[in-house]
Amino acid sequence: MSPERTATSQPLTATWATPFAPVVSPRTAVGRTRGRTHRRPAAPRVARTALLLVDGAAALTGGALALAAEQRHPLLIAAFVAALAVLNGQAGLYRSAEPRLLLDDCPAIAARIAVLWCALAALLAGLPQLAPVPVKALAAGCALHGLLTIAGRGLVYGRHRAAVARHPAAALLIGPQMTAPRVAAALLRQPASGVRPVGIVAPAAPGARQQAATSTAVYTRGPQLPVLTTVDDVRRAVIQNGVRRALLMGSPSAPEHQPWLRALGELHCEVWQLDTPPSPYVLHPDRGAPRHLAGFPSRPVAVMPRRYHPGKRALDLLVSGALLVLTSPVLLVCALWLRLSEGPGVVFRQERIGKDGRPFTLLKFRTHRPADPMESATRWSVADERQMAWFCRFLRRSSLDELLQLWNVFRGDMSLVGPRPERPYFVAKFSESHPGYAARHRMPTGITGLAQINGLRGDTSIEDRCRFDNAYIDSWSLWRDISILLRTAASLIRPTGS
16 A cells, blocks of 8 residues: 555645635535646746747848858758757756746857857868858857847747736645745735735644734735645645646645645646745755745745656666576576575565555565564564575675566566665555655666665665655656666675665
8 A cells, every 4th residue: 555545634624714715615616627627827838939939040040141151051050950949948048937037048048159159160160061151151140140039038038027927827835824925925016926826725723714814914915815724625726726836835845745745746736945034055956046936035846747768668678688688597596596495485575665656566585484474564674694594695695686676677567776665564654754755656666776875775764765765866867877777786796785
């Protein structure tokens, strides 16, 4: 059973701050939300498309001016435009969900234009089969490209800010009922932020209804916001209001926030964390300057199910298949030795929890025989190495008993790299006592992972493992999987057991 299924269910009653609220009441919501689909706000998508068109048109115009002196090079111009789009995308210049200022992006835009034109000049100089292009023509094309880009982007940015101010996106505030109204009032005083709070998400508390209503009335002098106290209320508010963003005031790993974040992730809502009050010690990993929303430092929180590169599954199939073939003699020798020395029952099967809380049967070589199934499922360490045969101790310390899990990887039960899977009993136990433990199941479990290559194997800190596993998921890349596999292979020369 997954930790999500074992979580305590929320009551199905809502605490409403006032009858006049942006969220439709529960009675009128029944029968109206069924079958309704929601679209993201049109303004960000239009702005992103417009920015791509502006950059492409400016690059085409500048390239045509520079390269049309004696001979046109359509393929070269097309490659130039494509390279510009890639560079701008890598720099985040097409992330138009929030209003932007042209002056903030000018250094990044100018730097990439200059780099591309220098690369184009070097390419033309190194390819004698192409017609030579005068330096003056290249300089004129670069200048025209830059001017058109600045002018076009300035127009798009201005129209986008105006559209966002006219049609702000509905948002939910997640946090204490004494803090959320103050943040809501600040957002309402700054329509240029493009956010319109429609509800406050907070656990039910005695007197919370009156506090939220009073505080909101003091700060906003407008319609009071409803307080949503259950997951059902949050889902209803998202559906009724077309909410596509939630603002979190607090830590994403806090246990009280996990039900809300899971529900918002299922509904494909963006979640942004606000620093209230701002902290000078918070690092912002995003490129460029830290983002601010009505003066509050903000950064995105990954709550939606992440779609990983298909190369991860391809890497699992390739490596696990090759290792199964290469290690088949070792597997055969281990199985025969265990059968002759320990008797029948060479393969140990145990239920573990994988991605999204789905159970699967994990395979290992049997190095210890528990007293009964209950001991195997609920005792943290069932193996006493002092009572084990020397060959079983060797299998455990060298991790050869884990080789059968390559078949789990090949079948798709788990991955080569990911958080280590655990038994259902301990998943439920650790999910209650360690914040963020359940979030490890956002990704397929693995044979090895970031925690394991940092020495967190066997009887080590669950809190540390949880932190390393979530850090791996948040910064996943295909190359990181490869590097963890290489570091795992290197660590086999100094095995410590599992």
